[in-house]
Amino acid sequence: MHPYIRDVNISFQAYTDLTRAHFFPAWPLLFCSGLMLAFENYGAFSLTLTIKAAFIGLFGFEAGLVLNDYVDRDTDTKDVEFDRLTGYWRPFKKRPIPPGQIAASRAFAFFLLLFALTMALILTLPFPNSLYLLILMSYSYCAEYFYQVMKRDQRFPIAQILGRTDIALFPVAGYLCYGSPDMTALLYFLLLYPWAQAHLGVNDLADFRNDVARDMKTITTLYGTGGTAFWIHGFTLLHIVVAIVFMERIGTTASYGFILSFLLLGAANYIVLKRKEPHAGLKALPLFHASLLIYSASIILDYFF
Numbered sequence: 657m658h659p660y661i662r663d664v665n666i667s668f669q670a671y672t673d674l675t676r677a678h679f680f681p682a683w684p685l686l687f688c689s690g691l692m693l694a695f696e697n698y699g700a701f702s703l704t705l706t707i708k709a710a711f712i713g714l715f716g717f718e719a720g721l722v723l724n725d726y727v728d729r730d731t732d733t734k735d736v737e738f739d740r741l742t743g744y745w746r747p748f749k750k751r752p753i754p755p756g757q758i759a760a761s762r763a764f765a766f767f768l769l770l771f772a773l774t775m776a777l778i779l780t781l782p783f784p785n786s787l788y789l790l791i792l793m794s795y796s797y798c799a800e801y802f803y804q805v806m807k808r809d810q811r812f813p814i815a816q817i818l819g820r821t822d823i824a825l826f827p828v829a830g831y832l833c834y835g836s837p838d839m840t841a842l843l844y845f846l847l848l849y850p851w852a853q854a855h856l857g858v859n860d861l862a863d864f865r866n867d868v869a870r871d872m873k874t875i876t877t878l879y880g881t882g883g884t885a886f887w888i889h890g891f892t893l894l895h896i897v898v899a900i901v902f903m904e905r906i907g908t909t910a911s912y913g914f915i916l917s918f919l920l921l922g923a924a925n926y927i928v929l930k931r932k933e934p935h936a937g938l939k940a941l942p943l944f945h946a947s948l949l950i951y952s953a954s955i956i957l958d959y960f961f
Contacts, residue, residue: 667757667758669747669748669750669752669757670748670750670752670757670758671752671758671766672746672747672748673746673747673748673749673750673751673752674721674722674725674752674753674758674763674766675718675721675722676721676745676746676747677747678747679745680714682945682948682949682952683713683714683716683717683718683826684709684710684711684713684714685949685952685953685956686713686826686827686830686948686952687709687710687712687713687714687716687717687826687827687829687830688706688709688710688713688830688952688956689827689830689951689952689953689955689956690826690827690828690829690830690831690832690833690841690844691705691706691709691830691831691833691834692955692956692958692959693831693835693840693844693905693906693955693959694830694831694832694833694834694835694840695834695959696959697835697838697840698834698835698836699834701959702834705833705834708777708780708781708833709830709833711773711777712774712777712778712789712829712830712833713826713829713830715770715773715774715777716770716774716793716796716826716829717826718770719767719770719771719774719797720796720797720800720822722763722766722767722770723767723797723800723801724800724804725751725752725753725763726753726760726763726764726767727800727801727804727805728804729753729754729760729763731808731870731872732751732753732754732870733754740862740934740938741859741862741863741866741938741941744862744938744941744942771797774793775790775793778790778793781833785832785833785834788829788832788837789829789832789833792825792828792829792832793829795822795825796822796825796826796829797822799818799819799820799821799822800819800822802815802818802819803815803816803818803819803820803822804819806818806819807819807872807873807874808871808872808873809873810873811873811878812878813873813874813875813878815873816853816856816874816875817853820849820852820853820856821849821852823848823852823855824845824846824848824849824851824852825845826848827844827848827952828841828844828845828848831844840905843898843901843902843905844902846898846902847895847898847899847902850891850892850894850895850898851891851892851895851944851947851948853887853891854887854888854891854892854895854921854944855941855944855945855948856875857875857876857884857885857887857888857891858888858924858928858937858940858941858944859937859941860874860875860876860877860884860937861875861876861881861884861885861888861928861932861933861934861936861937861940862934862935862937862938862940862941863876863934863937864876864877864881864933864934864937865934875887881932881933882932884932884937885928885929885932888925888928889925889928889929892921892924892925895921896918896921899914899917899918902914906955906958907958908958909954909957909958909961910954910955910957910958911954912954913950913951913953913954913955913957913958914951914954916950916954917946917947917948917950917951917954918947920943920944920946920947920950921943921944921947923943924940924941924943924944924947925940927939927940927943928940
């Protein structure tokens with residue numbers, strides 16, 4: 657193979673892993689699910705705004721993922737199980753910054769590029785919607801940084817409790833592309849926040865050995881596998897309670913999707929309950945992701961059907 661072609665191939669693989677490229681469709685779907693609720697509450701559908709929102713969601717979330725890797729570039733050198741959770745999140749099974757596939761400075765420049773693209777799209781939105789999103793975007797990146805740094809040295813899961821608000825606010829930002837801060841926006845946040853915490857517990861359970869090696873203060877390293885299972889079950893139950901309340905604001909199509917997601921979350925919780933170990937977390941994680949995908953898709957389909 658020609659050296660240039662080999663270098664291009666390595667670079668492609670590295671950026672694919674950096675961006676978790678196989679998850680690309682999920683971020684615009686989740687973001688636009690909020691937008692569809694805003695269309696339902698505030699007016700007619702706009703294809704132009706939907707396309708714009710999809711790219712805001714894609715670039716904005718990807719910027720957060722790249723920032724995650726940049727902040728963790730030193731601690732990630734201590735990973736011990738690349739073939740497990742890293743293989744799930746990254747198509748080519750590597751974190752590209754520690755081995756030098758992507759220089760830290762290039763990764764940060766890539767974050768700034770995605771950040772700038774997101775901001776440029778947000779500034780095309782009318783006021784005050786653009787202001788809402790700029791505030792949420794700034795907060796979310798600060799929360800991501802706080803989460804990554806704080807979990808290195810804590811006795812109480814402050815990083816998890818505060819830091820993971822960024823995921824819960826993501827579809828709310830989609831809603832605010834067109835809508836205003838209201839009860840629907842608040843309920844969507846309250847719906848996603850316990851889901852994000854339960855998902856975090858599953859992810860921490862799957863990554864337990866890596867986090868011990870890196871001396872991270874995650875849910876599992878703080879409370880053990882049994883405590884993590886309790887965390888997952890408790891937040892899943894809270895999520896379902898809020899989801900039942902939220903279902904009063906959605907139609908039949910979305911309701912069917914929610915029920916299907918409940919079944920997937922129930923199966924994931926059963927896996928964790930049966931075997932409180934990293935392998936169980938790895939098996940449960942795709943079910944959590946599938947539930948979120950179904951939530952998002954069903955809300956979008958509900959607007960049209």
